[in-house]
Amino acid sequence: MTAGAKKRKEAPRLLMGNEAIARGALEAGIQIASGYPGTPSSEIIENLSRSAAERNIYVEWSTNEKVATEVAAAASFAGLRALCVMKQNGVNVASDFLLHLAHSGTRGGMVLVSCDDPGALSSVNEGDSRPFARILEVPLLEPGDFQEAKDMTKWAFELSEEIRNFVFLRSVTRMSHASGSVIIGDLPAETRRPAFRHKGSLLDPDNGPVISLFPGIPELKHGPQQEKLRRAADIFEKSPFNTYQGPEKPELLIVTSSACSLYSREAVHLLGLKDRVGILKMGTTWPLPPELVKRHLAGTDRILFVEEVMPFLEENVKILAAEAATDLGIKYFYGKKSGHIPSVGELNPDLVLSALRKILNLPSEKDPSDFLKKAESIAASAAPHRELTFCPGCPHRASYWSIHNAIELDGREGFVCGDIGCYTLGFLPCGFGTLKTIHSMGSGTGIAGGFGQIRRFAMNQPILAVCGDSTFFHAAIPALINAVHHRSPITVIVLDNRGTAMTGFQPHPGLAVSAMGEQAVDIDMAEICRALGARVEIRDPFDLEETQRTLNLMMEEAGGAQVLILRQACGLSPEKKGKKLFEVKVDESVCVGENCGCNRLCTRIFRCPGLLWDGQKKTARIDEVICAGCGVCAGICPSGAITKREAQA
Amino acid sequence: MTADPYNIIITGVGGQGNVLASRVLGNMLVRQGYEVTIGETFGATQRGGSVMSHLRIAKEGVWSPQIPRSRAHMIVSLEPAEAVRVLKDYGNEDVRILSNTRPVYPVSVIAGDVVYPPVEEIRSGVQALVPGARFIDATEEALKMGNPILSNIIMLGALSGFTPLPIRRSDFKAVISRFTPGDALDMNLRAFDKGRELMKKGKSKSVKRKQKSHGGKI
Amino acid sequence: MRVFGPKELQTDIIEKGLCSGCGGCVDICPYFRSHRGKTAMLFPCTLEKGSCYAFCPKAEVDLDELSMRFFGRTFDGSPLGHHLSIQISRAGGRVSSPNFQAGGTVSALMAFALMKGIVEAAVLTDREKLLPLPRLVKDPSEVLRCASSKYSAAPTLSAFNRAVREGIDRIGVVATPCQALALAQLRSNPLQKADFKDPAALVVGLFCTWSLDFRAFKDYLAGKMDPSIIRKVDIPPPPAEIMEIYDDQGKREIPLAEVRQLVLPSCSFCLDMTAEFSDLSVGVLEGRPDLNTLIIRTERGMEIVSQARKEGFLFTEDLPEENLKHLAWAAANKKKRALVKIKAEGLFNTGDGRRAVLRFSDEAAGAILAGEDGK
Incomplete structure (x- = not known):
């Protein structure tokens, strides 16, 4: 340990809860970390991936949470400490494996971090992952501040090794995304050498095979598991975290x-x-x-x-x-x-x-003060509600425009089953109200596949689904296989914006880079779909006409499951952020404005935040601070008043 | 510092650099020996929505990452309407307000469903309630410097003369160089200085500027 | 005429199945588009008055007003509408095409008008396989490519609307009766735009008894053959009662009674068989598949016919009395059937602010209803 590090140890640092958890894991000496991005959990793996090279640890964004827990468990079986991270919804995905893992037990310390999102600030459900600890019969820890987030994470590995089972650590948005003082500790100098010992007897917890349960004899595994839980309760009696x-x-x-x-x-x-x-x-x-x-x-x-x-x-x-x-x-x-x-x-x-x-029968709160009453009345007019919308330059707005139009033109009351990502907002006006079902990761394709089957009972409505590129790999593939296999006449639209955009651009299996920034094998989703036997088309959603035309043809010809990949990088992606492709302008003399022939299509319907309606001149204009320069609005303007010119580099 | 904890809310609209501003400010104050707790929202709510960072600046202890209602001491708003929104929930007679003048229009306003009042109207409304409230043209200045995203740093610089807290340029320099790549340091320092300069200038100009209307009726 | 907006167009016409898909509301704005023969409203438009409603041939059409505007007299309900002369015709020696249906009069007239610069561009109906598609042509030779009948609805007027937006101010149009009626309303400047100029320099109307729902027609054919290899569709004059479909394998005949099931509901609300609001109307001539019936309605139409004849583009002669009687009988029957239907639906001359499909004098209505049934 250098003198500099010692000095650093004494001064508290302002760490985000997720940074503190990551730090705790590093101090515990983890060698493997895996996870799937999901707000509010993503920064834990992101932080660890930044330390990967320096700390010689392996960090991955796994295809989904179940795989992530399996990857981490393998490291534990080989005697290493492993961290696995997900948001609450991910625990549902991983839960099948976790119940097995809870029976088999672990070797090297393994901690599962679940970040819940009370209030569903960035989720489409409000789940509590804590009851899983009870269902899985494993210990659950909940940090109450930032120092604890670090210390508890570190200690969780010790507990895991003590009881030979994984430990569940639950955070919430206001811990994970909040920041506070943390005094950091030392990082271990030693790393463990992994070995998977499997030649011992079936019941040898250190050297035997790792098996979840012996069919018909639960007492062999389930019994000891409950004993581990009782030991944890004993340890908790004296825990400084209470x-x-x-x-x-x-x-x-x-x-x-x-x-x-x-x-x-x-x-x-x-x-x-x-x-x-x-x-x-x-x-x-x-x-x-x-x-x-x-x-x-x-x-x-x-x-x-x-x-x-x-x-x-x-x-x-x-x-x-x-x-x-x-x-x-x-x-x-x-x-x-x-x-x-x-x-x-x-x-x-x-x-x-x-x-x-x-x-306590305390006097109730006083009526709002004059001050607050006045503030309230100003706010009534001066603080208009901000509805959620796609960012300027977002390819989803363009995609939904074309999807919406194709469905309306088709005229058979087609509908789109939604999925999880930024594009979930497609049920709102920003997505022209296009999504009609929204559930869990991959469910859009699965539900669409089911709708497809009931068309045989004379349902004529075209059936579509959307899913993001990361979601495609996460959970849509089995649903797509099901739809292709059973000839379900659906059109799955992959909104491929080249990254896990919602959570901050984590890589996924379709990209040639790993969480650690290393070269990875980029898996071609179009080839996967073709190999399944699905018709596949790839279009640029910024080409509105072509996208709509393709979609109409696909809807008309849907004989079995087919896939339309709409590929255009997210406006906030590293390659695009802060760079305008086009200078977009409105020619006020040409703008039809609110008259018959347009009626403010761009601001009233398309509603990109980069557009403005000038109520005095009665024309649209561009908010140059907000506009991302994608140029899509030039394609929707009926009068040609919106023009785009390639921006100078 | 008069209050302990001293409660700062930095507010704005998703994409304005709220989170960076709060973390830079928090770290600057940690360097001054305070214990800082920050709570913030990001994720789905950031897509075009209002965002808020709550900073609790204390001599010691971790505080709730959500400030109780009506208990803000300082509101820093990167967007004028957001200043009002926060004021209604967290304001009180003693609150101070520093706001950017440049609106980010909600889509409901762009769509014409809702009216966004002239910024001058927002300013006078806020100043009637909080006489010392300051509005600065941070985005306009940032545009002059070549990048509107710098408005959050300009706001931080402006804050330095506006609060009893020790907001030091040296702390800013030390902290910002940890947060942004090397070549951006100089630009960020200039933005920080611009913010301080605006606050000095603004004092003498405030009467004159009241005559000028900002932003048409939208 | 009473003008309402897109909301009313959507509820009164599109949702009630009264839309004939003429394309009058298409491409004047981004809201109405046509796809595979059907008109769709993509997004809500909030205007209280719109061109879309004003042009629609099924929404508050005031035939007296239109008749006054184009012919200087109120609508009298006569079977063939206002006309100056009725002839039989065929394309002259200067034009010929294997695509001509009957005498090729329409193609000859429009090619002539383009060649002489009477029109700058012509709005025609082409087709891609079975699907009729509007086309704007500027070269006379392209006119012949669009020859041949289409039996399902086409949004032809959308091409007219596009041409107007491109700034073309002398446009020729080949229009079915509903399209001609929509066009007549467009040409009356219903929204009273200050800078309005009538852009239609020649309107050639087509006789029409009904039009098929393209999607239903295609689905019907798909049950019998491969619609993608169909080359031509024809209905020989009565009493054949068949539709002829030509594909790579040759000719197939399908009973007209089955095809009639696929007629657009909107057609039963249409009084007009001979495209009365045009300069010239053209149709088949019974018993003579090589000739057309040509109704000359306006001075402008008369002038073009005589020039075309002089220059060898057109051959005409007088219409035999027997044919005229039969044509008038058929047209009167269509008028009566449609008016009975419109009245039964309570959409004729409505009061109390309720919106109507059609308005004209009770006298004319009486004349139509008094007309005889049967031959």
């Missing part, structure tokens, strides 16, 4: 975890309740350490659960309280079940404040 702040006998005990512990602390601070309300912040939330919880329940009659999404702590503590009812007596519980804490959406200090006020 903290209590407050009087010995509080009037009200808050039981909380994760970012909610910060909201709870703030609320107690603002109400000056430090001497009346205690906060039991749990870092080890499954299995709950029963003695610790009972000890705290014994000191109060009233308990408030402050947590997001599912009433996970609430239910598990209630079970413990019921089991110990003869000792503890009657308790009053407040939380999601009582309605004091909202059962959906993100929490914040104010929601905890109002719960505390209600429970």
Whole structure:
């Protein structure tokens, strides 16, 4: 260790939660990290990939979360420490393997990080991954601040090796994407040499084959797994990650975890309740350490659960309280079940404040001050709602334009099954309301395949699906195989914007680069589809006419599953960002404006943020600060008023 | 610093460089010995939506990454309408506001469903409520410097004379060179200096500029 | 005439199946487009008055007003409409084409008009396999390529609208009755644009009893043969009652009764068999497959016919009385059938602000309804 590193160790650094988790993993000496991008988890693998060369670790963006957990598990089987990262939805994808893995157990420390998104700030569902720990019967940790995010991640590997099973670490958006002070620790100097020992007996956990379960004899594997969980609970009894702040006998005990512990602390601070309300912040939330919880329940009659999404702590503590009812007596519980804490959406200090006020009969909040009333009235006119939209220069806007038009021209009430990515927004006006179903990764193609089969009962509607390039590899391929195999007459449109755009441009199997920036084999999705036997067309979505024409022909001729690849890089992609391909201008003298013949097609319907409507001149114009110079609007202008000229380099 | 924690909200629209601004500012203040907690939104909500970074500047301790309502001490807005939006949720009699003048129009405004009032109207409304609120033409200056994205750095520079917090050029230089590639350092420093200069100039010009209308009725 | 907007066009005409696909609303704006014979509205347009509605031959058409505008008299409901003379005709020695259906009069007239510069460009209906497609031609030799009948609806007027936007101000058009009617409304400047000039220099109308729904027709044929190798479609004059389809293997005949099932619903609302709002109307001549019937309606039409005759582009002679009677009988029957239908649907001369398909005097309506049925 150099002197510089020692000095660095002492000064706290401002780290994002995800950076802290990545740092913790490095300090734990991981040699393998895998994951699939998903907000709010992506920065963990991104950070590790930047350290890959320096730390001599292997980092990959896997094809999907299930594969990611398998990759990490292999490293664990060979005795290495391995980290696997995903957003909450990814745990659903990985869960099949994880239940097997929980039975077989692990060797080298393995930690699964799931980043949940309460409030669905960047998700299309609001799931809670914590109940998976209970279903999988593995330990669950939840950091409550940034230092803990690092320390807990590091310790999770030790726990994993101690109990010989993987450990689940759950973060949330307000931890992962928030930043705070972290004092970093040393990085290990040694690396482990992997070896997969498999010649021992079937039941030898160190040297035998790694098998999830012996059919018909669950006690051989499932039994020991539950024993591991009991050991974890014992360890958790003394864990420093469970903290209590407050009087010995509080009037009200808050039981909380994760970012909610910060909201709870703030609320107690603002109400000056430090001497009346205690906060039991749990870092080890499954299995709950029963003695610790009972000890705290014994000191109060009233308990408030402050947590997001599912009433996970609430239910598990209630079970413990019921089991110990003869000792503890009657308790009053407040939380999601009582309605004091909202059962959906993100929490914040104010929601905890109002719960505390209600429970403790504190004077309710004063009416809004004059100031706020005035601010509210200014905002009513001066802060127009910002609906979500595609970025300027986004190829999806062009793609949806053509898809929408093709469907309308076709006239048979065709529809598009949507999927997960930026293009999910296609159900909104920015995508001309084109998407009619949206579910999980790859589901668009799967659902479309099903619709295709019911056409045999005289349904005449054309059936389309969209999926992104990363989504294609992640989960759409099996659905496409199913559709091709069963001759489902659907058209799958791959919106290939050359990267995992939504989450910040991570590479995927279709690109020739890996997470570590190394050369990778770029897998040609068109060739895959052709090999399946699907008709494949590739078009540039910026060529609106050609895209629409192709799509109409495909819809008319759909005999079996066919694929249209619309290929155009994302406007924020490294090769395009900040570079205008075209200088776009509006000739005001030609613009038809709101008159018959146009009626503001570009600003009213196409709605690219780079366009503006000048209400005085009654013409469109370009917002040169926003315009990305893609030039697509020139193609939709009916009067030729919008012109594009190649931009000077 | 009068309050502990001192609460800053940096707001704007997705793509304006909100996150970079908050992280640069946070790191500058860490260098001054503060303990800083930042909460932010990005992801889907960033696609054309409002974005906010909450900074808690404290002598010690981690604070909620979401500032409680009505408890901002400083609002830095990269877009005028966003200043108003934040003011309504987090404002109070003592709040200070520093806002860019250049609107980023919501698509509902572009589409003509909703009206975006003249910036002058927003400014006078805000100043009636928060007399010391300052509006600067950060984007226009950034355009003059060749890249509108620099407006976030100009806003940081402008903030240096506008808050009791120690916002130092030397800290900015040290931090920004960690965040951006080497050749951008000089440009960023010039943008930071431009922000400071605008605040000095603006004080004497503010009366005159009130006469001038910014942005047509859209 | 009462003018409404795109919303009304969508609800009254397109959604109710009254659209004949003439293309009158297509390519004047980005909202209405035609695809495979059907008109679609791509996006909502919020205007209260639009050219799309004003031009539509099924939306608030005021025949008295149009008749006054073009012929200086109100609409009288006479079977063949206003005309100056009726002749039989065929292309003269200066033009000939194997594509001619019947006498080739239409091609000859339009080629002549282009050659003489009477029109700068001609809006015609070409086809790609079975699908009729509008085409704008400037070279007389191209006219012949578009010869031959198309039996399904074509958005021909979209090419006219494009030509106007290109700034062409003398346009020739070959139009079916609904297209000619849409064009007549367009030429009346219904939105009262200040800088309006009538861009139609010659309108040659085609006799038409009905038009097929292209998609239904193609699907029907697909059940019998490979539609992609069809070269020509023809309906020989009555009493044949068949449609002839020519493909690589030769000629096939299909019963007309089956084909009639595929007629656009919109056609049953059409009073006009002979394209009354044109300069010249051309159709078959019963019993003489090598000749056309030619109705001369305007002075401008008369002038072109006489020039074309003089220069050997056209041959004409008087129409025999027997043929005239039969033509008038057929046209009167179409008028009566359609008017009964329109009245039954409550879309004729509606009051209370309700929108109508058609308006003209009750006298003319009475004359039409008094006409005799049967031969």
